[in-house]
Amino acid sequence: MSTHLPPSAPPVIFSPSVARAAASTAKDWSYIDSWLLSKYAPLPAHIKVPSFERDPDTLKALLALAAANEAADDSRQQIADLESAALAKLNNTNNNTATSSPADQTVAAQEDPLTSTSTSTSAAETYQEAKTAILTSLSSSLTPSGKEALTSLSSLSQTLSLPPSRADPLHLASSLLSxxxxxxxxxxxxxxxxxxxxxxxxxxxxxxKLLFQLRKDQGYSPVAGLAKENLEVQRRIKTLTGQTLPQLTDRVANLASVVAVAESEGGAVGEEGGGGGEGMMTVEQVRREQEAYLELLRRKQELDVQLQPFQGLPPDTEQARRELEGLREELRSLTSRRDEAFEGLVEGGLSPEKEIRGRG
Missing domain, CATH: 1.20.5 (Single alpha-helices involved in coiled-coils or other helix-helix interfaces)
Structure with a gap:
C-alpha cells in the first residue's frame, strides 16, 4: 500500500525504543543548551556560546561537566550560606555589645576577662579574625577532592593572570575555553x-637540481658568439626599420591608390575594352583556365595508359618496327615448338592429362 506523505516530510519512527532514545537525547540537548545559556548570560555580549559538534560523545561530556558544575555550585552555595550565617551572628554579637550599658560591660568584663579583651578590639579586626577562623574551619573540613579542586582553581587563576574579582569558576571556564x-x-x-x-x-x-644539471650540461650553455650575433641582428633591424620600412610603406600606399583608381574606373574600361581591362584577370577567366588545365591533365592520363604497352621501344620508327618483327618471330617459334610437343605426346599414346598425372 503506497503512502501519501509529501517528499519533504520527516521520517516516522515506528520503534518505541528508538522513539524513547530520541526523546531522551532531545531532552538532554535541551538541558545542555539552557545550562550553557545560563552560564554565558552574565558574560559580555561579544562572548557567545561557541559552536561544537553535536554527537553522543560531546553530549556525554557536557552532561558530566554540567553535573560536576552543579555539584560545585551546591557546595559553593552551602559555604556562602555558612559564611553569611556566621557573619550575621557575629554582627548581632557586636551590636549587642555596642548597645549594652557601661555597667553591664563592666560586669561582663569582671565576670569574663576574655570577653572584655575582645570588646576592646575594633570591629574590623573582629571580622577578620572571624573570617580567618571560618576559612580555616572550612579548609580543615574539606575532602581531599575538594582541596584538590580548590588548589586547581587557584593555580588556574594564577596561570591565567586573572584578578581576584574574576577568579570565579565561570570566568575561569570562559578563559580556558578561549x-x-x-x-x-x-x-x-x-x-x-x-x-x-x-x-x-x-x-x-x-x-x-635542475640548475645543477643546466650548469653541468654544456648543451644548455649559449653559443660563444651569440651575444655578438644578437647585437648584429639588432643593428640590422634598426637599419631596416629606419630605411627600408618607410620605402615599403610608401610603395604600399602607392599600390593602394592605384588599385582604388582602377576599381573606380573598372566599369568604363570594361565597356571600352570588352572585358575588365588589359592585363587584369577576372575570376571567371581563372575558372576557365583551371577547367582547361584539368581537361588536358585527364587527356594526358588517358594517353599514358595507351602508351604503357609500348614502353621500352626505341624512339626511332624503323628500329621499333624491326624489334616488333623480331618479337613476332619469337612468338611464332614458341608457338610451333608448343604444337610439335603436343603432337609428339599424342603420337606416343599419351594424352596431356595422363602426361601431367605421370609427371605428378
Whole structure:
C-alpha cells in the first residue's frame, strides 16, 4: 500500500525504543543548551556560546561537566550560606555589645576577662579574625577532592593572570575555553605552515637540481658568439626599420591608390575594352583556365595508359618496327615448338592429362 506523505516530510519512527532514545537525547540537548545559556548570560555580549559538534560523545561530556558544575555550585552555595550565617551572628554579637550599658560591660568584663579583651578590639579586626577562623574551619573540613579542586582553581587563576574579582569558576571556564580555541587555531595554522614549508622545500630542491644539471650540461650553455650575433641582428633591424620600412610603406600606399583608381574606373574600361581591362584577370577567366588545365591533365592520363604497352621501344620508327618483327618471330617459334610437343605426346599414346598425372 503506497503512502501519501509529501517528499519533504520527516521520517516516522515506528520503534518505541528508538522513539524513547530520541526523546531522551532531545531532552538532554535541551538541558545542555539552557545550562550553557545560563552560564554565558552574565558574560559580555561579544562572548557567545561557541559552536561544537553535536554527537553522543560531546553530549556525554557536557552532561558530566554540567553535573560536576552543579555539584560545585551546591557546595559553593552551602559555604556562602555558612559564611553569611556566621557573619550575621557575629554582627548581632557586636551590636549587642555596642548597645549594652557601661555597667553591664563592666560586669561582663569582671565576670569574663576574655570577653572584655575582645570588646576592646575594633570591629574590623573582629571580622577578620572571624573570617580567618571560618576559612580555616572550612579548609580543615574539606575532602581531599575538594582541596584538590580548590588548589586547581587557584593555580588556574594564577596561570591565567586573572584578578581576584574574576577568579570565579565561570570566568575561569570562559578563559580556558578561549585559550583552547586559540590554541586549536594556532595548531591548525602551524600545520598549514608546515605543509607549505614542505612544498617550498621540495620545490627548492627540484630547482637546485635542475640548475645543477643546466650548469653541468654544456648543451644548455649559449653559443660563444651569440651575444655578438644578437647585437648584429639588432643593428640590422634598426637599419631596416629606419630605411627600408618607410620605402615599403610608401610603395604600399602607392599600390593602394592605384588599385582604388582602377576599381573606380573598372566599369568604363570594361565597356571600352570588352572585358575588365588589359592585363587584369577576372575570376571567371581563372575558372576557365583551371577547367582547361584539368581537361588536358585527364587527356594526358588517358594517353599514358595507351602508351604503357609500348614502353621500352626505341624512339626511332624503323628500329621499333624491326624489334616488333623480331618479337613476332619469337612468338611464332614458341608457338610451333608448343604444337610439335603436343603432337609428339599424342603420337606416343599419351594424352596431356595422363602426361601431367605421370609427371605428378
Amino acid at each position: 585559550l583552547s580555541t586559540e590554541l586549536n587555531n594556532l595548531e591548525q595554522t602551524q600545520q598549514r605552515l608546515d605543509l607549505v614549508n614542505s612544498h617550498i622545500t621540495r620545490a627548492t630542491a627540484s630547482i637546485d
